[in-house]
Amino acid sequence: MSCGWRAVWDLTHRDPRPRPGERDCETQTRPRQTPAPGARACTATLSKAIGQVAAVRQKHTLPDLTYDYGALEPHLNAEIMQLHHSKHHATYVNNLNVTEEKYQEALAKGDVTAQVALQPALKFNGGGHINHTIFWTNLSPNGGGEPQGELMAAIKRDFGSFQTMKEKMSAATVAVQGSGWGWLGYDKENGRLRVAACANQDPLQGTTGLIPLLGIDVWEHAYYLQYKNVRPDYVKAIWNVVNWENVGERLQSAKK
Ligand SMILES: [Fe+2]
Numbered sequence: 001m002s003c004g005w006r007a008v009w010d011l012t013h014r015d016p017r018p019r020p021g022e023r024d025c026e027t028q029t030r031p032r033q034t035p036a037p038g039a040r041a042c043t044a045t046l047s048k049a050i051g052q053v054a055a056v057r058q059k060h061t062l063p064d065l066t067y068d069y070g071a072l073e074p075h076l077n078a079e080i081m082q083l084h085h086s087k088h089h090a091t092y093v094n095n096l097n098v099t100e101e102k103y104q105e106a107l108a109k110g111d112v113t114a115q116v117a118l119q120p121a122l123k124f125n126g127g128g129h130i131n132h133t134i135f136w137t138n139l140s141p142n143g144g145g146e147p148q149g150e151l152m153a154a155i156k157r158d159f160g161s162f163q164t165m166k167e168k169m170s171a172a173t174v175a176v177q178g179s180g181w182g183w184l185g186y187d188k189e190n191g192r193l194r195v196a197a198c199a200n201q202d203p204l205q206g207t208t209g210l211i212p213l214l215g216i217d218v219w220e221h222a223y224y225l226q227y228k229n230v231r232p233d234y235v236k237a238i239w240n241v242v243n244w245e246n247v248g249e250r251l252q253s254a255k256k
Helices: 003-013 039-057 078-109 112-138 149-159 162-174 204-208 231-241 244-255
Strands: 180-187 192-199 211-217
Touching (some): 112 211, 149 162, 149 192, 162 180, 162 211, 162 231, 180 204, 192 204, 211 244
Antiparallel strands (some): 180 192, 180 211
């Protein structure tokens, strides 16, 4: 095992107490002011190895759905779900990984111009991954109906009624110009639920500070194959598959 990889292994696995005979790559066994020959090269190897491990650990993956592509029919058909998840979301994940790799290279070089230039791709692909990951869990073949418990109480407190919340969120979602998302979010500062809309793949929390509870994707890839240009019909249908249990769990987490 090379000194860099052994050190990385040690950082995550070994007993922190020094072991006899381990002196070649462990700076704590030597005074700092008198580095051993080759210590600098070893440190560089170690830094590179840590970077590689960090890169591996931070790689994003496409989350599995907990239901079949056809499970949300007739409200969302299988073809839409398959393309949406396995193609569109997968592309955001892949491009996010590529962007992060480039960003790490730019950081390592101290290239601020390159870091700034990568920001739009990070926002777009990172947002796409965050948003879709939430979206799949917001839906369920056993969804629809009305929320229960604290979530319902919060909706009634902040919107007057469940029906009013649905109408406000539907209107905001349908009104998104071009591609974007409608959201029910939690404003942690004042403990209130709020309806919001975001353009493109702008993530709700990173853009507005609201914690996302329920998102409706109104990119055309989310509905066009089934609903064509009639976005309001898609938004109306999606309420039949909303997983209120998941939305309620998100509210509980957001309040912590
Ligand atoms: Fe989408």
